[in-house]
Amino acid sequence: MQLPTIREATESLMNELERGNYSSRILHVNKQVNSETNAYIQNCITNARKECEKRSPTNTDNKKRDSHNMVKFDVVSSRIIDKDVDRKHVAYTIVVTNDSNEPDRNPCVIERRYTDFLELYSQLRHTFPNHFSSFIFPRKLFIGNFSPDSITTRRLAFESLLNLIVKQQVLKESSYFISFLQNRELLEAKEWIQSSRFDQAIPLVENSFRLLNKLHTDRHPAVLSCLCLLVACCDAYNHNCATSFAELALHRYEAVSDVDLLQFYVPLLNLCLQRYEDTARERAYVEERLASMKRRGINVAGHPTLLNIVMTGMFGSTSTSLQ
Numbered sequence: 001m002q003l004p005t006i007r008e009a010t011e012s013l014m015n016e017l018e019r020g021n022y023s024s025r026i027l028h029v030n031k032q033v034n035s036e037t038n039a040y041i042q043n044c045i046t047n048a049r050k051e052c053e054k055r056s057p058t059n060t061d062n063k064k065r066d067s068h069n070m071v072k073f074d075v076v077s078s079r080i081i082d083k084d085v086d087r088k089h090v091a092y093t094i095v096v097t098n099d100s101n102e103p104d105r106n107p108c109v110i111e112r113r114y115t116d117f118l119e120l121y122s123q124l125r126h127t128f129p130n131h132f133s134s135f136i137f138p139r140k141l142f143i144g145n146f147s148p149d150s151i152t153t154r155r156l157a158f159e160s161l162l163n164l165i166v167k168q169q170v171l172k173e174s175s176y177f178i179s180f181l182q183n184r185e186l187l188e189a190k191e192w193i194q195s196s197r198f199d200q201a202i203p204l205v206e207n208s209f210r211l212l213n214k215l216h217t218d219r220h221p222a223v224l225s226c227l228c229l230l231v232a233c234c235d236a237y238n239h240n241c242a243t244s245f246a247e248l249a250l251h252r253y254e255a256v257s258d259v260d261l262l263q264f265y266v267p268l269l270n271l272c273l274q275r276y277e278d279t280a281r282e283r284a285y286v287e288e289r290l291a292s293m294k295r296r297g298i299n300v301a302g303h304p305t306l307l308n309i310v311m312t313g314m315f316g317s318t319s320t321s322l323q
Contacts, residue, residue, distance in 0.1 A: 071214045072099040073162035075155045080146055089113045090151055092158060096211050108211035114140070116180060117158050123176040124165070131168055135161065172215060178222050181215075182208040186226075189233075190315055193307075198237035205230045218252050221261055225314055227252070228264045232307035235271055246272050250286075263313065266293065267306035 074095045082088040091111045097104035118137070125132045138157045144150050165171040185204045192201035209226040216223050227249050234242035250272060253265055269286050276283040290300045303309070 070099040071166055072097050073159060073166065075159040075162075078151050078155055088146075089115075090146065090154075092117075092155055094158075094162070096214060098214060106210055108207055108214065110181065110185065110207070110211070112158075112180070112184070114145075114154065116184070117161065120176055120180045121161060124171055124174065127174070127176070128171060131164075131171060135164060137161070166215065178212070181211055182222070182226070186229075186314070189229075190311070193233065193311065196236075198233045198239075202230070202233050202237060202239060205233055219256055221258055224249070224252060224256065224261050225264070225310065228268060228306060229310045229314060231268065231271065232305070232310055235275070236307055243275055246275060247282075260313070264306065264310060266290070266298070266300050267303050267309050269293075269300075270303065271306045 074097070075092050076095050077093045078090050079093075080088065081091050091113055094110050094112060096108040096110070118140070121132075121137050136157075138154045141150060165177055171177060185208050189201040189204040189208075192198070192204070205226065209223065209230050212220070212223045212226055227245065231242065231245045231249050233239075234245055246268070249268055253261075253268065256262065256265070269290050272286045273283065273290070276286060294300050304312075
């Protein structure tokens with residue numbers, strides 16, 4: 001807001017004085033100048049506060065977290081699986097990427113069929129009916145399921161459904177959606193683990209971990225559980241990434257207070273202790289963490305292996321073949 005200049009205010013006052021309006025005009029000019037000055041100062045303060053908020057670290061961190069959790073689902077292709085005539089179906093390929101201007105170097109790929117999408121939609125619509133008032137799910141067909149038009153229509157609808165879910169926090173955080181994203185791969189990984197085929201299980205678990213981590217925070221229960229399973233599988237197979245994933249898990253556990261997740265922490269520390277036999281600095285850190293937990297009255301001895309306790313925690317049972 002532009003303030004009256006001293007010259008303009010003086011000339012106005014002199015004109016009024018010449019006409020004899022002494023005291024009343026002086027008061028009027030003072031009020032006008034004071035009012036406009038206060039408004040100008042208040043406007044400056046407001047603008048300064050807005051600029052400080054833009055530059056504050058907290059605001060920047062929040063933007064980073066928001067951008068970290070912005071993802072995009074593309075149902076890029078489909079294929080007809082007809083190995084068994086009675087179980088012939090269409091598998092839809094879903095690519096999950098970070099939704100940003102930069103290309104995603106680690107896209108995640110999963111396959112799902114119509115019944116998987118139908119189950120997800122039915123569960124979410126039953127629990128959160130208000131979120132699906134305008135969405136039309138493609139109906140089940142008894143004839144024409146495998147026609148190109150039908151497959152294309154479904155593919156586009158499934159893509160819309162997934163992107164609708166991911167934009168609404170309550171839907172994205174639901175157990176139904178998390179199960180949809182990871183259960184098929186983790187159940188297959190479980191079978192490989194129980195057969196000690198860790199080389200086959202690792203890619204499945206890693207894909208699930210990276211997918212969930214695109215959607216959720218680093219310390220989200222589903223993300224950390226999957227990361228611990230990945231560490232355990234890599235360690236059992238002596239994979240060259242075992243140490244790096246273990247270090248990542250240790251870092252993320254520094255601020256965890258979830259009781260269900262803490263059951264994995266001591267086995268994780270014991271696993272790291274074995275891997276750090278030849279690295280004094282890292283070993284000292286793990287020993288200090290174990291000693292700290294012991295001082296707090298937490299038993300750090302006699303725990304099952306990380307693999308066994310994660311398998312029990314995630315699947316409800318383990319296998320005698322797991323060592």
